[in-house]
Amino acid sequence: HSGFVAIVGRPNVGKSTLINRILGQKISITSNKPQTTRHRILGVDTDGDCQAVYVDTPGMHIEEPRAINRVMNQTASSALKDVDLVLFVVDSLKWLEDDKMVLEKVQRSKVPVVLLVNKVDQVKNKEKLLPHLQWLSTQHDFAEILPISATHGDNLDELRKIVRGHL
Ligand code: GDP
Ligand code: MG
16 A cells, blocks of 8 residues: 555644654655655655655645735645545634635545544543534545544544555
């Protein structure tokens, strides 16, 4: 099993923290230079016979200025087709306008999308998450919906299992 896994989400939801956690600080790549024509390779997670290549998707670079972003976003949907799995990261407490922009790209994806609801460690009453999760589940036919904490490591083993199952 091997394949490409795109991590998407608005700034600050915890994408970098998650990727560092999955890959380990030492092998996560810090260069901003594109390393393939369509994707920037963030790192490779090898687990037995399974190899997951984590990539950043051009056009989903919402860290960039908005005007540039708009143009780049037009290519994002097609870039999402080149991967085997998409991880859509959201913050469990904050749903912003920028999340909606990413969601729109995700909704056009024909590739399986796993919804990662990050920062669950910040949610004191977990039941309060349910309405948000329920609403999100109506927005797209997600392959999985998984609450995680990138900083605490909650459910990251489960995430690895899910990724492996899709490659
Ligand atoms: P990115 O912009 O999506 O790459 O987000 P970062 O990985 O840079 O994270 C943004 C902020 O959220 C940082 O201050 C992180 O420490 C924090 N953060 C990321 N994941 C978690 C989490 O699971 N729990 C909490 N409490 N904070 C997190
Ligand atoms: Mg980042």
